[in-house]
Amino acid sequence: MSELRDDDAPITTSKRSDKIGDATGNLVEAKGDSLVGRSVTIKRPREELYAYWRDFSRLPSFMDNVERVDVIDDATSHWVVKAPGGKTVEWDAVITEERPNELIAWASKDGADVPNSGRIDFRDAGDRGTVVTATILYDPPAGFIGKIIAKMFQREPAIQARRDLRRFKQLMETGEIATAARTRKQFEEETA
Numbered sequence: 001m002s003e004l005r006d007d008d009a010p011i012t013t014s015k016r017s018d019k020i021g022d023a024t025g026n027l028v029e030a031k032g033d034s035l036v037g038r039s040v041t042i043k044r045p046r047e048e049l050y051a052y053w054r055d056f057s058r059l060p061s062f063m064d065n066v067e068r069v070d071v072i073d074d075a076t077s078h079w080v081v082k083a084p085g086g087k088t089v090e091w092d093a094v095i096t097e098e099r100p101n102e103l104i105a106w107a108s109k110d111g112a113d114v115p116n117s118g119r120i121d122f123r124d125a126g127d128r129g130t131v132v133t134a135t136i137l138y139d140p141p142a143g144f145i146g147k148i149i150a151k152m153f154q155r156e157p158a159i160q161a162r163r164d165l166r167r168f169k170q171l172m173e174t175g176e177i178a179t180a181a182r183t184r185k186q187f188e189e190e191t192a
Contacts, residue, residue, distance in 0.1 A: 043129035089113035
């Protein structure tokens with residue numbers, strides 16, 4: 001029988017159950033049951049990407065579901081995020097660990113509409129730029145049913161993380177995010 005080999009796959013995609021446990025253990029404060037992990041390589045220096053991300057008020061510029069992030073102080077922010085059915089969910093988040101130009105970890109405060117925690121890692125990729133990895137642990141409202149509904153409305157964090165990282169890559173590499181000729185907002189204004 002072959003032995004398990006150590007792999008370098010992202011923790012959230014590893015087939016080894018002990019590594020999946022590491023994903024939640026690596027979060028300073030694990031809040032949530034559903035684990036999401038996504039990575040993207042961006043042809044920009046790690047320091048530049050970290051600096052942009054660390055200014056949380058800029059995150060709505062590429063995070064489609066994030067309506068706004070109000071920075072309360074250096075470690076605390078208030079998030080307003082779109083949810084299915086035209087509703088929003090809100091929470092306060094606190095930075096639980098930070099290593100400049102390497103990682104930002106957070107956890108929602110008690111009373112969050114969607115308890116969550118996670119981390120964003122920035123790792124050098126040599127001539128290719130920087131690998132940015134988002135690891136998110138969350139509790140969907142209404143449990144499994146809420147997760148299914150969120151997926152139907154394209155508001156599920158696994159879907160959003162992939163799209164948001166792709167938009168972040170576009171913004172950082174080209175200075176803009178590619179959109180359809182008419183945005184959803186323009187279409188709604190025209191049909192109203």
